[in-house]
Amino acid sequence: MEEKRYRLVQNFLKLQIQKGNFVVGSYLPSENELCTMFGVTRTTVRKGLDELTREGFIDRQHGKGSIVRDRRKSLGLLNVKGFSEAVGKDLSTVFVQHPKISLWNPDTHFAISEQEFKEKCIHFSRLRCVYEVPVMIEYNWFADNRLEGFSDIDFIEGSFFKTLSQHYHIEITGSEHELRSERVSNDIAALLKIPQGSPILHISVKFHTSKNNFFLYSELYCTTENYPIGSSYHL
Amino acid sequence: MEEKRYRLVQNFLKLQIQKGNFVVGSYLPSENELCTMFGVTRTTVRKGLDELTREGFIDRQHGKGSIVRDRRKSLGLLNVKGFSEAVGKDLSTVFVQHPKISLWNPDTHFAISEQEFKEKCIHFSRLRCVYEVPVMIEYNWFADNRLEGFSDIDFIEGSFFKTLSQHYHIEITGSEHELRSERVSNDIAALLKIPQGSPILHISVKFHTSKNNFFLYSELYCTTENYPIGSSYHL
DNA sequence: TATTTTTACTTGTACGTACAAGATTAAATA
DNA sequence: TATTTAATCTTGTACGTACAAGTAAAAATA
Structure with a gap:
């Protein structure tokens, strides 16, 4: 019963946001950087980012990156x-x-x-x-x-x-x-x-x-x- | 400026649900059936279904299919x-x-x-x-x-x-x-x-x-x- | 110098493949 | 017959590839 790979990405980033290592308004590492960090493909990284978007932690910006949101405002x-x-x-x-x-x-x-x-x-x-x-x-x-x-x-x-x-x-x-x-x-x-x-x-x-x-x-x-x-x- | 393919799937299914051709509680065609219907890959079909899920029109059930929801209850x-x-x-x-x-x-x-x-x-x-x-x-x-x-x-x-x-x-x-x-x-x-x-x-x-x-x-x-x-x- | 073009980076869409895992039905076995 | 096993559907995860499209900075041009 191994954890799913996209969950690893998702939970790692979530924890960093919760601990304040990524502050509101800042950009997460790019998808390609996350790929090399976790040794997974972009498909997997994007699935993790999709989940974080659904949970209100980040916003995706075409051509720019994933920005950290104030989650309270999305709730x-x-x-x-x-x-x-x-x-x-x-x-x-x-x-x-x-x-x-x-x-x-x-x-x-x-x-x-x-x-x-x-x-x-x-x-x-x-x-x-x-x-x-x-x-x-x-x-x-x-x-x-x-x-x-x-x-x-x-x-x-x-x-x-x-x-x-x-x-x-x-x-x-x-x-x-x-x-x-x-x-x-x-x-x-x-x-x-x-x-x-x-x-x-x-x-x-x-x-x-x-x-x-x-x-x-x-x-x-x-x-x-x-x-x-x-x-x-x-x- | 062509419409995105996953939007075609999404909007087609949405219209069928809105018109009552797929009633609440019934199952949509399987992903593979939708693939042949629209001549696209499962990646694309799944993206369309993901959007419908986000909008509250359907629920996904692992191993069974996508079931039509009463959207009012998800709002x-x-x-x-x-x-x-x-x-x-x-x-x-x-x-x-x-x-x-x-x-x-x-x-x-x-x-x-x-x-x-x-x-x-x-x-x-x-x-x-x-x-x-x-x-x-x-x-x-x-x-x-x-x-x-x-x-x-x-x-x-x-x-x-x-x-x-x-x-x-x-x-x-x-x-x-x-x-x-x-x-x-x-x-x-x-x-x-x-x-x-x-x-x-x-x-x-x-x-x-x-x-x-x-x-x-x-x-x-x-x-x-x-x-x-x-x-x-x-x- | 100021403007335009190019380049390089980002995310978005879409293809194809393979196997895992849940659900259901059919077949084999006790 | 009742139970177990296998086959066959379904969706879920993950791989890899390619190109489109948005953004921003660097380079070329006026």
Whole structure:
């Protein structure tokens, strides 16, 4: 049961991207260079690059090369709209609860597997602000004993996903969402500094990852009055 | 400037699927059969099939063949949750406004191009019900003179997308969403039979299509109390 | 010098071949 | 007859070759 050759190319390049050895915007070695590096033909190298393209890691440019993408932008994830993509300084994040061992969310909307329920759980929650004004609170749960020494690690550029990728080489492979419009609870109204009973967007998310049976569960509460939540999907 | 050969294979098969000559769940001709049909090698046929897979039209099954998928399920479109996928009889749809020439939506959230604005616009709106109880109202706009004789055609199985695909061979290639939680307006509250001022999920959508510069604009208002809106995305 | 042409590099398309591996049916065997 | 084996489909991987087409820099030309 040998590994397929195009997987070797694919996984090698993926790891280099995850570790930051190939940064976003830079070009990968040319197909011919990869051929000699791995001792395979262009057919095989191209198959590996095709897979990386499908996974959103790279873009191919005819006549130029394969360029490393910001994968988050290719995933169709939710984002706060009305905000320039580039600047992160206007969007600040405050930990309401730092990562710690906790109980599983009792009223999660996505079914947690028995296996997960037996394990301990890490929970953290964060308040997302735009110009110091809270716009979203985010509660996150995931199975412990899957990420070694997680709580000690500072988030890379404040991004949970980036930390998962660069430290653990775990990528988001898909997600399920449930959208609800509700009256805000008093607790959350206080945190978000909005009037009690205001309408609020409640999003339940189950993220699927490249690590087997490892999922991330989130409950998001968003005040969408000034900054709606955006998402996009393209073939 | 000849068309690429793998595109011939791809587009031929796509058209057959769109026209219903290959129904969902059936198998396409084998790769070798396609080779003789088009007088090309397997490399070329496989490239065409790869593209169809990427577009969500087929699934490949090792040792068996390529099976036709229900593309809507592969698109990550929004759907009413808590509902078995198969049965459509519990979900009824009522036209509030049949398709007719109309003005463009004055307060759309997505910018309409000048080109579109010059053209006339077709508008229709529908009320979606679960067990006769309204759960969503949907307003749709798109440029006229792009779909010949649209208003006369009955929707195939009540589906706008299916009609676009089978009659016009136009497919959805992507979408942009904006999500808001609002207090319901009095008009919509009456239509949905909910109390005035209830929280409601407002979704603005811009669909991208395979037809150049042809977009679909929708505004959805959903009561999510009993049936949340679901969406999913997988690599 | 400024422009055009050539050259060299890149990825894209397409050919052909061979064998591996999964799925299914037919034939051989217990 | 029931089970096992073999044959024969299918798609998957991988080899090698050739040329088209896009890009960019070097060389030739005005």
